[in-house]
Amino acid sequence: MPSRTTVLVIAGSVLALAIACALSLMVGARTVPPGTAWQALVAYDPTLADHAVVHSRLQRTLAGLAVGIALALAGAGLQGMTRNPLADPGILGLNSGAAAAVALGVYLLGLGSVTQFMVAGFLGAAVAAVIVYAIASASRSGATPVTLAIAGAAVTAGLGSVVNGLVILDQGALDRMRAWQVGTLGARDLGDLARVAPFLVAGVLVVLGSARALNALALGDDAATGLGVHVGRVRTVLGIGIVLLVGSAVSLAGPVGFLGLVVPHAVRLLAGSDHRRLLPISLIVGPAVLLLADVAGRVVAPPAEVQVGVMTALLGVPVFLVLLRTRKRVAL
Template identity: 50%
Template sequence: MVPATSPPPAATAPGARAARRSNRRRATALVLSCALLLLAVLASLAVGSRAVPPGTVLDALRGIGDSQDALVVRELRVPRTLLGVLAGAALGLAGALMQALTRNPLADPGLLGVTSGAAAAMVTAVGVLGVTSRLTLVWASMLGAAVVSVVVYVLGSAGRGGATPVRLALAGTAVSAALTAYTTAQVLLDQQTFDRFRFWQVGSLAGRGLEASWQVLPFIAVGVALGLSQSSSLNALALGVDSGRALGARVGRTRVVTALAVTLLCGAATAAAGPIWFIGLAVPHAVRALTGPDQRWVLSLSLVLAPALLLLGDVIGRVVVRPGELEVGIVTALLGAPVLIALVRRRRLAQL
């Protein structure tokens, strides 16, 4: 019997070196993203219409001191920063999951109608049902996101070819237009609803309080766990449904669990901070330019980089019109569009 022989080292060395370089690049990107998130958190605590020295920030976090600056940090900026981390992580991961699920690099919760569904449910709860409890509004927002997700998928699946990325985008756009018209009508017909909805609609981290973060934290935590658990299956499905099944992926289960994760993440973030655009679209696209299409890295880096960018956008909004503030939803829209255009012009869209 002739013993099996391994490939000559010269044949495998280039591939092994390329894999090691790729892993080092991805690990470096993850470390830098974590460092950027830490800097964004510190900036969110220290920078604003009232600048607070770093030493005072650290003392306030340790519960030392009762100066005006320390109270500003503990009572206003800590809740705002925590909500920014939670909402940014949820939106970034939801965008990455939706792009992987639909195999469309330009998909995001807003494009496919999920954000509009959450907003319409919020308006209905406030204006029609008279709901005032934030926890109830969180449930209503997630219910609206879930219903719209199902409707868009059903519409996009109709006819031959099934749920293609183009059909899902068209269905999401149509549903979003209808829901936006409904939301606008509800707001214009009721002054009380308008007063409550107008500050939420632009997307903001200000004035929410710690209770907003604690109420959405369980939903976001479950959504993150479900989303990250599907990374390997999404990698398999990126090769096609038949190839994914051959590799052992359970296609139906993967789609259901991923859609549930997107609903939890987007619904909770939208209920707490309002609709914030471009974070879920631009961040995963930028991450893939750094790491490639491996969903294990795309999901992990999106989870870290998105809250960093959201907090930096919030800090920019505090200083550009000082002593007033520009809401973070406006800042992300103003900055996200040119950044995304630059990414598209520099590189071909990554295929998913």
């Protein structure tokens, strides 16, 4: 039986997600009353301006749900798999690897569809993960949390330069990638979501199904092996699931950073570190945080709009610095 605290956290998370979805449908450059928004959902009339606004925001909200789930679960899975509290798809270079692969595909192959972006994102995220781990492992101290974070920062900077160089060389690529490059939820429709959904669902099932194995890995590789866990196999399968999640998220919204860092830590503070609770609650909290950040980006500087990737960075950078400083103090 789940504890009372866990039940309260789950209930609060579901309520926060419901509020975030409602605000995402109603709030923006044109505010839509709750009754009108509900009517647009149950009896859509394309001739009514408010209904058209809600319909366009519905696609954006669904994209936010998908991307929030993917990044929050990927972050929680990475932190458990590496036993690194600083792990995040953005910090460890997976987002930048996927973005660089998409940029290369756009520049060299003329990629344009979400399916093509998705395949490129999968390959780029996987290659970046291997490079970051290889660089961190080559250091004297091995692949520690700090060396992984430093290697990830170096790879992210290098791949970011590649992306910037490519979009400057090709004006068409620049036009197609300008908003996507900083992270946006408004660039995809329901058809794009449907094409990504099978890979996203597969990644979600893999990571959620690894909860018990992640609990064993938290005790150390030797202890996990003693408990009957095949450590190498678990990390390989979990890595595939995480790459599916990151590739799906990047193909839909671009490289949105820090969500996978912030959400698991927040959930861990509220519900503990048992991955049987941490993973499903992160699945709920992740899209709630992302949608609220997207709503904030619409209203913070009207009539302009701040992309959601910028808003999550504004939230995540201070949290990352606090965590890094805490880890340093512990090490000393």
